[in-house]
Amino acid sequence: MNPPIQHDPALSALFEAQRAASRKDGVVPWAIRADRLKRLSTLVRDNRSAIAAAINDDFGQRSFHETELLEINHVLDGIGHSLQHGRSWMKTTQRSPGYKYWPGQASILPQPLGVVGVVVPWNYPLELSLGPANSAMVAGNRIMIKLSELTPRFGALLAELVARRFDADELCIVNGGVDAGRAFCGLPFDHLLFTGSTAVGHQVMQAASDNLTPVTLELGGKSPAIFGMQAGPGGDYDKAVMRLMIGKTLNAGQTCIAPDYAFIPRGQLDRFIGAARRAIGQFYPSLATTPDYTSIINNRHFARLQALVDDAVQRGAQAWPLSDAASEPARRRFAPVALSSVAAGSTVLEQEIFGPVLPLVEYDDIEEVIAAINARPRPLALYLFESDRKVIARVLGGTLSGGVTINDVFFHVGPDNLPFGGVGASGMGAYHGETGFRTFTHDKPVFRQPTFSLLSWVYPPYGRRAERLLRMPAGASQERMR
Structure with missing residues (x-):
């Protein structure tokens, strides 16, 4: 059984500020999303040497070239991909409602979920924090990131860099140990992404379940x-x-x-x-x-x-x-x-x-x-x-x-x-690129009903027209019906 989650007033205040801001947002315009993404990219570009040095210090010896190759470049490429395609991902798309709902119109309106929590392991602290943040940000969300206590120098640096470029109700960094992690996972996020071991993934999912928080788990296992x-x-x-x-x-x-x-x-x-x-x-x-x-x-x-x-x-x-x-x-x-x-x-x-x-x-x-x-x-x-x-x-x-x-x-x-x-014990859900955008987006179905509707044929008292409509085969086309 997991230890009880301890309430953290400061952490809750950060969350409540982000949630209040997100509730005012509605559909976040592309200009705002792009501005945030560009600030995130600039943060990494302008501080790549300091970031690599902090990670090196946390490991005791970490190849600067590997940090560039596996973390810094990957994060920057991902943000660039979001800036290139994000505007098209967030567009309202039209859907055919089917002939029984003619002449109604159907569409999908992508909307931000609200506040996204990201729990980060120690092994790739930049990639596994700002990679998910990029996906959540292009989707228009507010983001809280909990970093590992095993990378304290990087954690302190990223918290400082983020605070310079983002308001706390846009993006904020949380540092601390196991208790802080438990408290973080117990917040009622609109979505929680955790990267780490399968064993801890069980605990994260249990904590999230108290708030019915949907989770993406990126675990591991025997590859x-x-x-x-x-x-x-x-x-x-x-x-x-x-x-x-x-x-x-x-x-x-x-x-x-x-x-x-x-x-x-x-x-x-x-x-x-x-x-x-x-x-x-x-x-x-x-x-x-x-x-x-x-x-x-x-x-x-x-x-x-x-x-x-x-x-x-x-x-x-x-x-x-x-x-x-x-x-x-x-x-x-x-x-x-x-x-x-x-x-x-x-x-x-x-x-x-x-x-x-x-x-x-x-x-x-x-x-x-x-x-x-x-x-x-x-x-x-x-x-x-x-x-x-x-x-x-x-x-x-x-x-x-x-x-x-x-x-x-x-x-x-x-x-x-x-x-x-992953799949099964190696995780659930996915991100990167458009998949990441979809993970942190609610696709809201919208139906517009005109003055005339075929559905009025099935209002009581029921008659022959209602029977005709209800018995039409599913594959019938609008042209045939007309």
């Missing part, structure tokens, strides 16, 4: 990678392994869509390990000194990763170091490692890893792989390295996951025209 019998683009095996390993080592694997474990054809273990070691050597020639390899966020998570490896080895697994450098607990640099012959029931096969540890599962037939994936909760992502189109079609049709990238990693999350979200 598999599959190496087919003909793995790799154009059959280039080393390139396929390199692409998998970049997905496992960017941000030191602390990514919700990172490949969690990999299926490889039986008999290819040595080949895979050799290719993986070459890839790591190319990415990080000196793992101990490179500024490009990110530290684990804190000592607890470092110890958790080591415990996953130790548990697997104690149960009979073999550990394959993928770098000549050893892990450094003092700096929380966890050296990449693969595991083979992992026993069923090992913790590393049950829990989301969230680090540079890669269990390898050997298989004989693709149907065996599909069955194993389907026996687990639905993953957030699935990666397939394969050149055989029939095998690709079989895996796509035979599995269900939040998204799929074929012959690479992560790319299904990049394009703003594609939705991002």
